[in-house]
Amino acid sequence: MPKSNLKSKESKATEEKPNEKKENIIKSIVLSIFDENGPTPKLYWPQELDDKARFSIAMKTISLLMGESTYQNGTETEGINYFGILPFPDLKLNGLTYFFLIPEAKARGQALASTITVLIDEEDKVFFYENMKYLRIIIDRAATRIQDSNNPSEYKEILANLRVELFEFTKELKDPLSPRRQIKILLTGLDKAGKTSFLYGVKRKYSEIIKSLPTKGVDRTEEKIFEEQNSTITIWDLGGQKQYRERFLEQGKVYIYNIDLMFFFIDIQDIERIKEALSLFKNILNSLKELDEYPPIVVCLNKFDPDLKGSKEIFESLEVIADEINENTDTFFIKIFQTSIFDHWSLITAYSYGLSQLSPNRELFRNQLRKFAKKINSDSILLLNENGIILSTYSKSEIYEKVFEISAPHFETLYKTFKEFKLLKKDFIVSSGITDESKKVVFKKIIVEKYNLYLLLFIEKTLDLEKIEKNLPNFSKNLIDLIHTYI
Ligand SMILES: Nc1nc2c(ncn2[C@@H]2O[C@H](COP(=O)(O)OP(=O)(O)O)[C@@H](O)[C@H]2O)c(=O)[nH]1
Ligand SMILES: [Mg+2]
Structure with missing residues (x-):
């Protein structure tokens, strides 16, 4: 696949000063474009980056973006803009990749699939996770300049500039990386x-709830999404x-300093204390602002028990609370759940959503689900880990998504029950005739390396199990790298 006909004047992102490279954490930068020759590393730094390395970077990043079928059918260009962290074990490097499209009238789909990949030594990978929000801005800016430029000869300067900005940024890092x-x-x-x-519920430790x-004070527990x-x-x-709360606000720094995600709980049945709850919420947001910390926030309107779902009073009160909370969405990223x-699934949904905010690969995951859904004609897909945590979802419509969220735990229970009683010949269950004869739901175990994952599929058209089996290996293969760098 490698093509060696790169013009030499294109092949260098910028002039480099001696020994600058050794000092900096950033080892390489590659701009790859899917052109008539396939995935091609158009510009790269350093200049001595070997052929094999840069082509494998272009191949891996572009193929994750495109999916094999898209090469032939590049009509879908909307909404392609995402980051992901990918391992390159052969090169002992980890890459932060930005996927985007360069408008090009002559190209299929009027755009060229492109990636900018910034590479560091694999043992430094924490650097990406910890600095994601700044790196995103810097790289996004370069990509936008490339998209806006009508002249590929300007790319070289844009990339050189990107390198300067990244080097500037990394110069300010003081702490040694953990x-x-x-x-x-x-x-x-x-x-x-x-x-x-909530935590016990998520972990299915129901007896502990009682x-x-x-x-008292603070309880600390650890979470594992993947074993490694x-x-x-x-x-x-x-x-x-109260006593802890006061301490919390006094010593707010101790608790809220450096948090990556916050869950805030409101007991919606305790109408008398809703005001107090909202005022605590505001206080915490103010403390966060003072600290200049803006973690994603998941608000749980809690104790919305199934028997309350018809209550008009509760419904109205929920609206009022949601409105007050949403007043803060210009400064904070806030998502509200009931x-x-x-309702075990309501906990899992809120919890998984929060965790997914911590993964730089969440957009890539979704994209893989979307691609897989297309290939197997599925209208909705949900991917769970062994503990029932939702790693990613993709649905054609919101209704499907909702129905899926509600029914997923039932299928999981069905699957596990049948499995336990050794009634499953294969690792899946199919249920049909749910809404009408032709619609099917499939719950299936898939093994990705050493991980057991579960797929829930909703298929409106004809179910073709062979097609699913045929496309699974590729789907699983694409997930491996994403899992290694999920969190
Ligand atoms: N009805 C109902 N009760 C709940 C729910 N979640 C927790 N509780 C009860 O609320 C009380 C306080 O719960 P706890 O988890 O200790 O609250 P914390 O102080 O915020 O940690 C306990 O008696 C729980 O059983 C819920 O979703 N619905
Ligand atoms: Mg407690």
């Missing part, structure tokens, strides 16, 4: 809002009693 990314998740809210029960005593992950995820469950310990 080998693992430390992720801190905070559960907050008034006492009795249901924080501790036994649980008010949390690049991060240590610590969940801080804060005691909500949760209840009696």
Whole structure:
């Protein structure tokens, strides 16, 4: 596949000063474009980056972006703009890749699939996770300049500029990198809002919910999404009693400093304390602002038990709360969920959503699901890990998504029950005749390297199990790299 007909004047992103390269954490930058020759590393730095390395970078990044069928059918160009972290084990490098399209009238789909990949030594990978929000801005800016330029000869200067900006940025890093990314998740809210029960519920430790005593101070637990992950995820469950709350706000820094994700719980059944809850929420946001910290926030309107779903009073109160919370969305990224310990899936959905915010690969994951859905004619896909945490979803419509979210745990239970009683010959169950004869739901175990994952598929047209089996290996293969760098 490698083509060696690169023009030499194109092949160098910028002049480099001696020994600058050794000092900097950034080892390489590659601009790849899918042109008439296939995925091609158009510009790269350093100049001595070998042929094989730069072509493998172009191949891997562009093929994840495009998917094999898209080469022939590049009509879908909308919404292609995402970041991902990819391992390059052969090169002992990790890459942060930005996928984007360069408008090009003559090209198929009027655009050229392109990637900018910034590479560092694999042992430095924490650098990407910790600095994602700044790196995104810097790289996005370069990509936008490329998209806006009508003249490929300008790319060289844009890339040289990108390198200068990245070097500027990395010069300011003082701390030596820790080998693992430390992720801190905070559960907050008034006492009795249901924080501790939520965590037990997510972990299916139902007997603990009954036994649980008010949390004193802070309880710390760890989360693992994959057995091997690049991060240590610590969940801080804060005691909500008044004395702890006061301490919390006094010493806010200790708790909210450097958090990566915050869950805030409101007991919607405790109407008398809703004001108090909202005021605590505001206080916490103010503390965050003072610290200049803007973690994603998941608000759980909790204790929305199944038997309350018809209550008009609750419904109206939920709207009022949501409005107040949403007043802060210009400064914070906030997502609201309705949760209840009696609805396991509501917990999982909120929890998984929060965790997915921590993964730089969430957009890439979704893209893989979307591609797979297309190939197998599926209208909805959900990918779960062994613990039932949703790694990613893709749905053609919101209705499907909703129905799927509600029914997924039932299929999981069905699957596990049949499995337990050894009634499954193969690793899937198919259910049909749900809404009408032709619509099918498939719940299937897939093995990706050493991980057991579960797929839930909704198929409106004819179910073709062979087609699913045929496309699975490629789908799984594409997931491997994404899983290695998921979090
Ligand atoms: N009805 C209902 N009760 C809940 C729910 N979640 C928690 N609880 C109850 O609310 C009380 C306080 O829960 P806890 O988890 O200790 O709250 P925390 O102080 O925020 O950690 C306990 O009696 C729980 O059983 C829920 O979703 N619905
Ligand atoms: Mg508690």
